[in-house]
Amino acid sequence: MKPCKRIEIVIEAPLAHRLTERLRQLGAPGFTLVPDVRGAGDRGERRADELSGDSSNCLILIACDDQATVDSILEAVRPLLSRSGGICLVSDAQWLRH
């Protein structure tokens, strides 16, 4: 087990591709993406029922044990969220080595 940060991002579906592309460039060790997620927040309800995918969210989970990478990920996420909404949470976790 090694300590790591657990980054959790909720972002609208049309932007998910852009974010995962960015994660790769920043050298994130990986990510897991839950598609077709609903939600509600400052900008009202998002029902994940529109054909444009416009009202669907994605939940992205990133485990990262390198603080510099964590910081650069957060730096990359911030402008996306401030323009288009969504949330980003960071917490501590233990990563099982295998």
Added chain:
Amino acid sequence: MKPCKRIEIVIEAPLAHRLTERLRQLGAPGFTLVPDVRGAGDRGERRADELSGDSSNCLILIACDDQATVDSILEAVRPLLSRSGGICLVSDAQWLRH
């Protein structure tokens, strides 16, 4: 980054609507809902394969930075869970301001 509570609730799908309605009334800042989730617990296996939606669960994630709201959410969740099953976990996280 500001500290917040990360509330995670697993509840059966027919009750999800009722819970999110309640969250709104309680002034929760938002929520994210993952539909069509499977699981198993005290009341056996829930395969998410029935047409009534009766055996599907939802996973609901709430980030909340106001302890009073957290408490009122937990108060609202408890009777739902004790009647119909499910779980609720609370942990600490940092919320990225944007």
Added chain:
Amino acid sequence: MKPCKRIEIVIEAPLAHRLTERLRQLGAPGFTLVPDVRGAGDRGERRADELSGDSSNCLILIACDDQATVDSILEAVRPLLSRSGGICLVSDAQWLRH
């Protein structure tokens, strides 16, 4: 509220059944499984778009308040992950009693 461990596992879909079977044998108190999850990691991108289910992941969440059970779950997960990839994170949480 009682303290517990929150185990989060990402594993490829064909192995999920095997893992949940194992969890039951080990006496895990329950689990929640999010199917059809995408991701990327050491072994490249997994797009969840193939008919064999071979490129889909599952996200499994286990809340467990018994350290011995936690350890035996991690012991059971490790060989699966080292053979087939995926990740396992452990963090602390509070479990709402109901």
Added chain:
Amino acid sequence: MTAFLGNLGSPPLLFFFLGVMAVVVRSDLEIPAQVAKALSLYLLFAIGFKGGVALAESSVDAGMLLTLLAAVGLSACIPIYTFFLMKKKLSTADAAAIAATYGSVSAVTFVTAAGYLDIQGVAWSGYLVAAMALMESPAIIVGILLYNHFGKRGQASANLFSWKQLLNESLFNGSVFLILGSMLIGWITGSAGMSQVEPLVKDLFLGLLCLFLLDMGIVAARRFRDSRHAGDALAAGQPLRLMVVAALLMPLANAMLALVVAGFLGLGEGNALLFVVLVASGSYIAVPAAMRLALPEANPGTYLTMSLAITFPFNLLIGIPTYHAMIRWLL
């Protein structure tokens, strides 16, 4: 006997068997959940539309209205005796849920019986579809009333449950709403409307029913297996054997009752069969959804397993041809 074998040998039924077999041999065959849901919506849409068009082409008469009345009446009465029978062995909540389940109807059993009649070339009337839609809700309400009267309702229940929500849940449940709506549209547009949607509504009906029953076979068999595995836990309160016996006897008893009523109503062969099948079947879509909200104390492992894993296959495989044979013989 030939009807019996004919039914067992029809593709829809055989695909139901195939689904059961998939679970028995532990195959990973599975219809994706959203597609299974869409298939069930299709069946409700198709049977509703067909029923509505048939209704538009016939005239409303007293017999029809009497039949609808009888259907609603049975759907409200059956829960009463079911409740008292079940309460002897089970908790009040479980008894009430089982009562509601068997008072209500299974749309898929109805649809299969209609397909069975179509294959056999026996005519039936569109208003039976209306009967089906009307029979879904009363049983739910009676079940809850029984529970409210005979059970001691806990504190927790009180603040979760409102009659308004429940009425909404049972009257405008998605499947009830879709059948009624499609029937209304079929009735409005009549045969002109039918000519536009016929390839979907009629031609594909039996083929898609096959795929849907394949899924139902998988789901029913899984639930039966789960309930056997859970055997120990249940042993105290709800013995599996009791569940199996009750889930086999209830449809038979209700079918007998319906047969008598159908005789009084003077229904023809096809209509009588659909009437009997409605009364004999137990709900596993609308009722469980309503029960989770209004009666969460009731264990779906009991009422849902009975209706979905035992009564449904029984009616499908044995019930329909048996009731048909009896109707031929008696009416």
Added chain:
Amino acid sequence: MTAFLGNLGSPPLLFFFLGVMAVVVRSDLEIPAQVAKALSLYLLFAIGFKGGVALAESSVDAGMLLTLLAAVGLSACIPIYTFFLMKKKLSTADAAAIAATYGSVSAVTFVTAAGYLDIQGVAWSGYLVAAMALMESPAIIVGILLYNHFGKRGQASANLFSWKQLLNESLFNGSVFLILGSMLIGWITGSAGMSQVEPLVKDLFLGLLCLFLLDMGIVAARRFRDSRHAGDALAAGQPLRLMVVAALLMPLANAMLALVVAGFLGLGEGNALLFVVLVASGSYIAVPAAMRLALPEANPGTYLTMSLAITFPFNLLIGIPTYHAMIRWLL
């Protein structure tokens, strides 16, 4: 008038109503999201293929090319005056998004109008499908150009937005790509190809359109309700009443314009109707997707609600038969 009632009384429209009603009575009826998406892909595939085959059977002539040119031209001009009208009351971003929305087209409105013509037995030409596909993108580009010129673009936007991505997004958006591709394949394979896929592409068309419009009714009604609930929040910037009025007047005004152009082009009854419907409709698939990437400052609660929850039902229920009546009367 009969056309009007005929349209309202056709199954597809009635299923749209049924979807709206489901939301009004708070039924839990819902088409699973992936199936709804698949239905929309089916409609694009079918209409594209049919259009392509029709194209293969006709010869390219000057009138056709002029019509396509006029279609693209209108799609690029409409955003300009829309933008300046909207900018008086709304933010630059919202005005640009609304401009793009109404310059672009709604494939489903087109498909419904084509189905309406089929039911009425009025002929139309395959190249109108090409017009539809060509009209999706120009409006997006003009909308963004307007915003870039008249709005002050913030820092954040700068690093997220690239013209290359945007062109890609608008030219190769999934639905545009599928229509164009299916049309091309229909054109290549002609009637030989059609004979292979006819049962899917033609026979099931109206039936599946019913199911799709059922879903659209649910989605549109939900969005309308949400926008009413959000009333207070919007009160400052985007008054609901303004939205409703604009979303009703714009299709009418654009339809008038299109009617004049159709007259000049000398289009026949069916083609004129489809042309007018294209111009009068507003996008709710391709444009919102592009706007979220290029103009996230614009509020989908405004432009998407207008096109999806107001203009779309208006065109479907009132617009199509009204435009048809006017064409009959004027051309």
Added chain:
Amino acid sequence: MTAFLGNLGSPPLLFFFLGVMAVVVRSDLEIPAQVAKALSLYLLFAIGFKGGVALAESSVDAGMLLTLLAAVGLSACIPIYTFFLMKKKLSTADAAAIAATYGSVSAVTFVTAAGYLDIQGVAWSGYLVAAMALMESPAIIVGILLYNHFGKRGQASANLFSWKQLLNESLFNGSVFLILGSMLIGWITGSAGMSQVEPLVKDLFLGLLCLFLLDMGIVAARRFRDSRHAGDALAAGQPLRLMVVAALLMPLANAMLALVVAGFLGLGEGNALLFVVLVASGSYIAVPAAMRLALPEANPGTYLTMSLAITFPFNLLIGIPTYHAMIRWLL
């Protein structure tokens, strides 16, 4: 040559191209995952049912049994020489997985070839469907046996892998089970059953095949692109060029072998083509699923990319008409 162009110009193949193009131009076109899965189940159901009905209408003879035997025999032998060839350049695990892949079959290639014959009006027999179903499993077992014998199995593998599970996985894999089951039901119900499900099973077949191949084009092209991107990482162990060459030569070599066997068996034109296509194709559903359980050391980036992104398109576009031309010329 006309057959070749005819194949390339048929709607199903053109939709496969369209899917590939969608990935090339980076369109966001996508068939929802559950619907794609449902389409594949439909194809297995339809081809199985058709095969079963055809079987019911013919009589079992020695030729048929010999063909089935030859099919199973080839499916068990091909992995052996494939394994030794591959082991020269790749790890034991990868070699074994590739061996299993090419010994087994691709149901979609078979289905496309059957559609191709239908379009060309060439007859084929239902028992070829049985051959397809029987060829899925033996290769898996031989592949694992080869690995067990020639690879040193690690500790970790030992406790994860059980022959029982594996046999179950390969014999009752969802797709194998569905084909066999549908074939059995088609065989039992014969032409009476077919008349009930014909609109679904026959009429819609080619249209839905188009939509399915659209999805396959997207998936195959994505995987090919991913494997090119991953180029550097693979450079050490699995050179991309070797993969491409092997994935093109193997189907050709196996097709030659099958052609000889088909000649010995005296198969007619249609049956010979399906036989050759089965032998020449590589699995990308059943085998990868089994390999992830039994041989996770093998890299799907190698075996799955070869069968799905190279061999499958090759067989679809070039293989089928080439094999057909050769059969016409030789047999």
